Amino acid sequence: MAVGSGGLQDKPWTDPTAEPFIRIEGVSKHFGDVAAVNGVDLNIYRGEFFALLGASGCGKTTLLRMLAGFETPSAGRIFIDGVDMAGIPPYRRPVNMMFQSYALFPHMTVGQNVAFGLQQDGVARAEIAGRVAEMLDLVQIRALEKRKPDQLSGGQRQRVALARALVKRPKLVLLDEPLGALDRKLREQTQFELVNIQEELGMTFVIVTHDQEEAMTMASRVCVMNAGMVEQVGAPAEVYEYPNSRFVADFIGAANLFDGVVIEASPTQTRVASPDLGADIVVGTGGTAAVGASVSVMVRPEKIQVIADGSPAAGFNWAEGIVREIAYLGDVSVYHVELPSGKRIQFTRANLLHTTDNPLTWDDKVRFQWHPANGILLVI
Numbered sequence: 001m002a003v004g005s006g007g008l009q010d011k012p013w014t015d016p017t018a019e020p021f022i023r024i025e026g027v028s029k030h031f032g033d034v035a036a037v038n039g040v041d042l043n044i045y046r047g048e049f050f051a052l053l054g055a056s057g058c059g060k061t062t063l064l065r066m067l068a069g070f071e072t073p074s075a076g077r078i079f080i081d082g083v084d085m086a087g088i089p090p091y092r093r094p095v096n097m098m099f100q101s102y103a104l105f106p107h108m109t110v111g112q113n114v115a116f117g118l119q120q121d122g123v124a125r126a127e128i129a130g131r132v133a134e135m136l137d138l139v140q141i142r143a144l145e146k147r148k149p150d151q152l153s154g155g156q157r158q159r160v161a162l163a164r165a166l167v168k169r170p171k172l173v174l175l176d177e178p179l180g181a182l183d184r185k186l187r188e189q190t191q192f193e194l195v196n197i198q199e200e201l202g203m204t205f206v207i208v209t210h211d212q213e214e215a216m217t218m219a220s221r222v223c224v225m226n227a228g229m230v231e232q233v234g235a236p237a238e239v240y241e242y243p244n245s246r247f248v249a250d251f252i253g254a255a256n257l258f259d260g261v262v263i264e265a266s267p268t269q270t271r272v273a274s275p276d277l278g279a280d281i282v283v284g285t286g287g288t289a290a291v292g293a294s295v296s297v298m299v300r301p302e303k304i305q306v307i308a309d310g311s312p313a314a315g316f317n318w319a320e321g322i323v324r325e326i327a328y329l330g331d332v333s334v335y336h337v338e339l340p341s342g343k344r345i346q347f348t349r350a351n352l353l354h355t356t357d358n359p360l361t362w363d364d365k366v367r368f369q370w371h372p373a374n375g376i377l378l379v380i
Contacts (some may be wrong), residue, residue, distance in 0.1 A: 008220055011235075012045040019082075021046035021204055022067070022172070025246045028228075029062050029074030036062040038228035040076070042098065049198050049205045051219035053212065055251075060208045064174050068097045081171055094171035100179050102161040104149040111136070111145040114163045121168070135163040137209065138197060157187045162194070166201065173198075175207040179214060191217045212252055224248050232357045242301075246378050249298040254334075256304070256345040259380070262289045271316075271375055272297055276344035282316045282374030289379050296378045301334065303374035304347035306360075307367040318369035321345070323360055333358065337366060 020043035031038040033147030037059040044050045052060040065071040069084060069090035078085045080094060098116075104113050111132055116129045136142040139159040149157055158178060165173055178194075179187045180302035195218050198205045209215050215222050216236040224231045224239060224247075231251075232244045242250035250255065258281055272281040272295060278329035281297045289295050312318035324344065324358045339345065347368060349360075360366060 008045065008047050011220065013043065014038075016028045018045060020044060020079075021048075021081060022206075023077075023079040024067075025077045025167055027063070027066065027073045027078060029059075029066060029071060030074045035228050036067070037073075040228075040230055042223060042230065042233070044204065044206065046204055047202055048220045049195060049207070049218055051215035052206065052224045052225060053210070053222050054214040054225035055210055056227040057253055060225050061176060062228075063225075064097075064176055064206065064208045067172070068095055068174055069093050094173075095174060096168055096170040097174040097176065098161050098165040098166040098176040100180060102149075102157050104157060104160055104164075105128075106149050108159050109146050109148055110141065110152070113149070113160055114167050117164065117168050130294070132163075137168045138166070138200075139163045139193075155182055155190065158182060158190065162197075166197075169203075171204065173203050173205045173236065175205060176209065177209055179209075179211075187214070188217075189252055194218060197265070216252075224251060226251075242376060243298065243378070246296050246298075246380065247380060249296075254301050254346060256299045256301065256347075257378075258299070258343075260295060260297065262291050262293045262295055265289060265291050269372060270295075272377075277319050278339060278341050279319060280316045280377060282372045283375040283377045284376075285375075289377060293380045296380055298376040298378055299370050299374060301346045301348045304345075304368050304370050306347070306349070312367070312369045317372060317375070318367065320365060320367045323362055323364045323366055326358070326360070326362065328358075335360060335366070337368070 003246045022044035024042040026038055027037060027040045028035060040063060052063060062071060066073055069085065069088060085093060090152045102163065105116065114132045114135055115128050118131060133142065136145055139162055141156060141159045144152065144156060179190055182190060191214060207218065219236060221233060222236055222239050223233045232239055232248045240252055243252060246257065249255045258274045258276040260276065260281060262270055262272045264271035268376065270289060272283065274281050274297065283297055294372040300364055320337055321337035321339045323335055326340045327334040332350050334346055334348050335346055336346050
C-alpha cells in the first residue's frame with residue numbers, strides 16, 4: 001500500500017492557535033431510530049485535502065451531505081469559514097459538490113455543462129468563456145469542449161464534473177466517491193492529478209471514499225469512520241503506522257493481530273503472552289496497558305522478516321509455520337502462513353530479482369520474526 005502525505009506542508013492541525021476553516025461540533029443525524037452520524041467533532045483547515053474514509057453505511061456520505069446543505073443535522077453545528085451553516089441552503093453556501101454519478105446534463109456540451117453554474121449566477125458572458133476555458137485547460141479536456149457526455153469516456157466525464165465543480169471558485173469542494181467509475185490505472189493517474197489541481201488552486205477539498213489507497217495517496221489527513229462515529233484522525237502515515245484501535249488497524253491495510261494478556265509492563269516495553277503466536281511478544285515502545293489487561297498486538301505484513309538460516313535473533317517475536325497460500329503481485333509476493341495454534345498470518349517479500357522461481361512455495365515450513373519496535377499494542 002502506498003502511504004502518501006499530500007496537502008499542506010505547515011500542518012496547521014498541529015498548531016493550537018490555528019483557526020479551523022471547517023468546524024463540525026457534536027453533529028448527529030438520525031433517520032428514524034438509526035443514527036447515521038453520531039456526535040462527530042472535526043476540525044478541517046484551509047487548503048487541506050481531507051478524506052472521510054470508511055465502509056458503506058459508516059456515515060461518511062451523510063456527513064458530506066450535511067456540509068453541502070442537502071441534509072440538516074439532528075444535533076450539533078457546522079461552521080464554514082467562521083459562519084454557522086444552520087438554515088443556509090446549499091445554493092448560498094461557499095461549496096460545490098462533485099457527485100459520484102457526475103450528474104452531467106446529457107443535452108449540453110462539455111463547455112455548456114461547465115458554464116451552467118456561472119450562467120445561473122448571472123456572470124457576464126465574456127467572463128464565463130474565459131473561466132470555462134481556464135478550467136478545461138486545467139483538467140486537460142479543452143479539445144472536448146464541443147462534445148456531449150455520451151461521446152466521452154468515463155475518465156473524461158469525471159474531468160468535466162470536476163471542472164464544473166471548480167469553475168465557480170468555491171471555498172470548499174466536496175467529492176463524493178469521485179473516482180469509483182474509473183479503471184485502476186486511470187484512477188491512480190487521476191489521484192495525483194487531483195492533488196496537483198487542489199494544490200495549484202489552493203482550495204479546500206473534502207473527499208468521501210471507501211478506498212484506503214485512494215485516501216492514503218491523496219489526503220493531507222484521513223478521518224476513519226465507523227458506525228457514524230470518528231475512530232481516528234491523522235496523517236496517512238500516522239493512521240497506518242500507529243492505529244489507535246483494533247478496528248483502524250484491521251481496516252487500514254493488512255494487519256496481523258495477535259491476541260494476548262499483558263504479563264510485564266514498563267515505560268520502555270510491554271511483554272504479552274499470546275496463545276495465537278504460541279510465545280511471548282515484546283512491544284518495544286511500551287504502552288498504557290496494565291499487567292493482566294487483554295490486548296492485541298498489531299504487526300504489518302511488511303514488517304515481518306523470514307529467518308533464512310539458524311535461530312532467531314531473540315527469544316521472542318518469532319514463530320514457525322506452514323505456507324498455505326501465496327499471492328504473486330509482481331512487485332511483492334504475499335504469503336499466508338498457518339501457525340501451530342491454527343491462526344493464520346501474512347507477510348510480504350519484495351521481488352527484487354527477475355525470476356519466475358520462488359524460494360518459498362506451498363507447504364514449506366518457514367520461520368519468521370519482527371523487531372519489538374514494529375509491534376503496536378492495542379487495548380481490547
